[in-house]
Amino acid sequence: METASRRMLFDVTVWTASLFMTLVLVTREAMAGSSTFTATHPKWEAECGTCHIAYPPQLLPAPSWRRVMSGLDKHFGTDAGLDARTAAEIGVFLEQNAASGKRALAAPDTLRITETAWFQREHRKVPEAIWKHPAVKTRANCVACHTAAEQGDYRERNIRMPR
Ligand code: HEC
Ligand code: HEC
Known part of the structure; x- marks a missing residue:
């Protein structure tokens, strides 16, 4: 039981950390995007x-x-x-x-x-x-x-x- 809840805490921590990293990357991309244009055809x-x-x-x-x-x-x-x-x-x-x-x-x-x-x-x-x-x-x-x-x-x- 104890290991299970520890495991869950670990999962939640990893998930939160990766969500945070994604937000950082998305924000950086949006800011850089104001003078870099990648859409192509x-x-x-x-x-x-x-x-x-x-x-x-x-x-x-x-x-x-x-x-x-x-x-x-x-x-x-x-x-x-x-x-x-x-x-x-x-x-x-x-x-x-x-x-x-x-x-x-x-x-x-x-x-x-x-x-x-x-x-x-x-x-x-x-x-x-x-x-x-x-x-x-x-x-x-x-x-x-x-x-x-x-x-x-x-x-x-x-x-x-x-x-
Ligand atoms: C004679 C040189 C010159 C030409 C030609 C020129 N630009 Fe610029 N451009 C600049 C300079 C210098 C700046 C930076 C102005 C500042 O930050 O004070 C700038 C800034 C920009 C920015 C903002 C960049 C940023 O990171 O804020 C964009 C977008 C841009 N130009 C697009 C264009 C486009 C599109 C054309 C052609 C249709 C063009 N420029 C033609 C000199 C030029
Ligand atoms: C046969 C040559 C030619 C082709 C092909 C061409 N253009 Fe142009 N375009 C020009 C010329 C010449 C100018 C005027 C440039 C100047 O004022 O120094 C111009 C200017 C422009 C401008 C205005 C630039 C400014 O002053 O901000 C835009 C926007 C533009 N073209 C879009 C397009 C698009 C979209 C296509 C493709 C569907 C295209 N052009 C294909 C010759 C061409």
């Missing part, structure tokens, strides 16, 4: 990562993605048109992983990540001259400064400003 990578990096879906709200995807034939001065099935598939991926919370605060007609309030706030300290630097050229060229952007990693430790 093979067609999105192939079709949206050729002219520029495949911008993480978490950086624009769903209504914006819907607008981007419905105007691909006239995409920022180029034709990025896709067959309807591929476009629909990528659209679902983008909307399912779209921005939430503060990053979702964008006018419904916003097509650009670089025009959202969160982008402008995060980049307010970047000097105007850097945006015009020949290695940058456009704000949309994330990888010019976010050296690991192709892996969805925008953490500060991987930012290198061109000089």
Whole structure:
């Protein structure tokens, strides 16, 4: 009898400890997740990562993605048109992983990540001259400064400003 209750106490302790560890890991993941984006889709990578990096879906709200995807034939001065099935598939991926919370605060007609309030706030300290630097050229060229952007990693430790 005594061994049984000791055994139970042991089980409860192990269970509580592992629950606590899980919570710690989940919280860390959620915090790191604010500047690291891992959601991926093979067609999105192939079709949206050729002219520029495949911008993480978490950086624009769903209504914006819907607008981007419905105007691909006239995409920022180029034709990025896709067959309807591929476009629909990528659209679902983008909307399912779209921005939430503060990053979702964008006018419904916003097509650009670089025009959202969160982008402008995060980049307010970047000097105007850097945006015009020949290695940058456009704000949309994330990888010019976010050296690991192709892996969805925008953490500060991987930012290198061109000089
Ligand atoms: C044929 C080339 C091409 C393809 C393919 C393409 N894009 Fe673009 N995209 C562009 C150009 C050019 C710009 C404008 C870049 C700039 O302003 O410097 C752009 C800009 C964007 C922007 C706005 C960036 C900003 O300023 O915040 C988004 C969002 C975007 N593309 C999403 C997509 C998605 C989603 C796909 C795949 C369905 C895609 N693009 C495929 C050429 C392309
Ligand atoms: C000219 C260099 C430059 C370019 C280009 C640039 N960024 Fe940044 N970005 C920065 C700097 C610098 C910071 C850090 C600002 C600070 O902490 O003061 C930053 C911060 C961020 C953050 C927040 C990171 C964190 O850990 O808080 C995100 C997300 C981000 N940028 C996304 C993007 C995206 C997406 C693009 C392209 C559409 C982009 N950036 C283009 C320089 C750049």
